[in-house]
Amino acid sequence: MQSKALKKFSHIVLLLSKGIANRKLYYSDHPRVNSYALDVVNLVNDYCALTSAEELFIGIYEGNFIFDGKRVFGPSVTGKPLIQLADKFHCGGFSLQQGITISELRNFFDITALRNIPARKLSDARALLLKYGISKIGLGDLFKGGFDQRPSGVHSPWEGQTISESLGSPTVLFQELYDVVSISYGDAAFDRALDLDRTQSVSEFMLKYVQSNFADVMQYVHYPDYDSYTVGHSVRVASLAVWVGSKMGWQDRDLLTIGTAALLHDIGKCKTPDEILMKKGKLTEEEYAVVKEHPNDGTEILLGQKNISPIALAACWGHHLRFDRGGYPNQPAWAIRHPVTALLQICDVFEALTAVRPYKSAMEPREAYSIMLQDKGGFHPALLATFIQIVGLYPPGTFVQLADGRIGMVLEETLNIDRPKLIVTTTQRGQPLFDQDHYVLNLSDEQHKDEVVESLLLNYLDV
Ligand SMILES: [Fe+2]
C-alpha cells in the first residue's frame, strides 16, 4: 500500500508542476490547465481513500520532495516548478486536503502565474491563498531538522517525520537537465529562441557527473516519469550516450556536443499533438505519419537558432535512420551517417525499449539486446556490439538480487558480463543496511565464484 500511496504522491506532484508550468503558457480557463486541476482533485481523493488520511502532505526540503521522511527522487527532478513555488511562499510543503475543488486548484494555478507573488513571509502566503478562496491547500512550515525547535502547540504537517538520508546527490543535475529540456520544448512550441548556452552548460555539468559518478546517475535514470516521458527520454538518452561515448574514449569536446545533441534530438516532438504522443494503443497509419515528421520539424527548429552545431542538426534529423539506409526521413543516396547519429540511434532505441511508458512496463537490457540484434541492418553492427559490451546485462546504477537474497546496486561491469561489481545494500532477508554498512562485492573475484545474480530488479527505487 505504501508503494501505491507513493505512486499517487509522485503523480500528484507531477500534475501540480505541469499545471503551474502550463498556466504560465496558457490562460486560466484553458482546457490543459483545467485537466491538470481535475486530475489533481481526483488523485487527492483517491489518495485519501487509499490511506484513510484526510490530507496529503507534500514535504519539500533542500530542493527535494519528501514523502514519509524519504526523498522521492523522480518528482524531485520533474517537480521543480512546485519547489520554486514553495520557495516563493517560504513554506516547507503543501497539504492538499480531501474535498479540494477544481476551482480552488485553478485559483492556485492563477497565483503561481502572478509576476510577483506578494508574500514576504509564510503568513503572507497563507493569507494570499485565503484571499483567492483556497481553503483546502495548506502551506506547511519549513522543516527544521528536528521538531523540538518548533514552538509548542503549533501543528506542523512534518509531525512525526524525520528525514532519513542525506540529500546531496545527482538530484541537482537531473533538475537542471529536466528543466533545460522542458523549457526548450516550451520555447520551441511557441517559436521562441532556445537557450543553447544553457543547454551547453548543463551538458557540461552532465559530462562531469557522468564521468565521476556514473552509477549514481544511472541509479536514478530509470524511475517512471508518467506524463513527462518525452523529456525524461531525452535526458536518459543523453546520459547514456555521453557515458558510452566517454567509455569509447571520445574526446570531452565531442562528448559535450553529443550531450547537447541528445538533449535536443526529439525537440520536433513539441509539434506532435499530445493525443498521438500519449496514445496508449497502436498508432494508425495517419498518426504514425505525423510522428515521422518530428525529425524534420526538429531540424527546422534548430536551423532557426544561432550557433547550433552541425552535429546536433545531423543527430536531430537522422536519429531514426537505420544502418541499412531505411527508416525516416528519406535520405539522399549520397548521405553518410555521422558516428554520433549512429550512437544516438542505438541509445534512442535501447532507452525506448527499457523505459517505462504509459503503455508498457520496463524491459530488461538482455531482452532489448536480443530484439536489437535480431533486427538485421537496423544498427551499425560494431557500434551495437560495443554498446552492449559497455552497458552490459546489468547496467551501472541498476539493482540486482543475489541468489542468497541480498540486494545490491551495480557499480560497474567486469570482464564477465554476468558478474558485475556491486555495492550490497541489504541483508539476505532484504532488510536495508545502514549506509556505513554497505560493502563492495566483486562477483568476478575468484573468492565469490559461488555467489550469483538471480535477477535484475527493474524499478527497485520505486518500491
Ligand atoms: Fe525521435
Ligand SMILES: [Fe+2]
Ligand atoms: Fe528519441
